[in-house]
Amino acid sequence: MKLLRLSALLLVGVLTQTTGYALTEDLKKQAQISADSQNIDLGKNVAIYKGNVKITQxxxxxxxxxxxxxxxxxxxxxxxxxxxxxxxxxQTMDDGARIAAKAQDIRFERANNLIKMSSNVAVQWGENTVSGDAISYDIVKRILDADGNPKNDEQVTTILQPKEDKQPKEDKNVDE
Structure with missing residues (x-):
């Protein structure tokens, strides 16, 4: 388990060196929700949205x-x-790069700016990816914490891309 957390922290360190901060104004903006239908229980302060749900902030x-x-x-x-x-x-970073994720379940805690994702989670930041059973992302601190699923022997998988070769490749003629 410690190795899994260390690999996730290593990835965050590598990623944050190559990308900027999350757009600083995002969390100061209103959240807008659209869906095919909604039901709001004003007494219980609970709302349910169904079908093509999208939130932007x-x-x-x-x-x-x-x-x-x-x-x-x-x-x-x-x-x-x-x-x-x-x-x-x-989410778009200040430098224009994007962090993107997919999961069966996503929990967005607006009070502490935390995204918690579970079940078949994959996160892409630049060209690098992290996948696991559960991944949380602190929007403000830019900390990604990933866990596998020990019950299924599932580990966190991190894929780091190699350094880009900046030198132009020479065209070699096969006939030479």
Missing amino acids: GSIEISADYLEIFNHGKRGEEVMVFSGKPARFS
């Missing part, structure tokens, strides 16, 4: 088949639980 985009929001209407304290086949998350 600045450059943050999350899409899913189903969304349940707890603390609905409590400004900035909402907990949004998405499910899909898969549900998707993406």
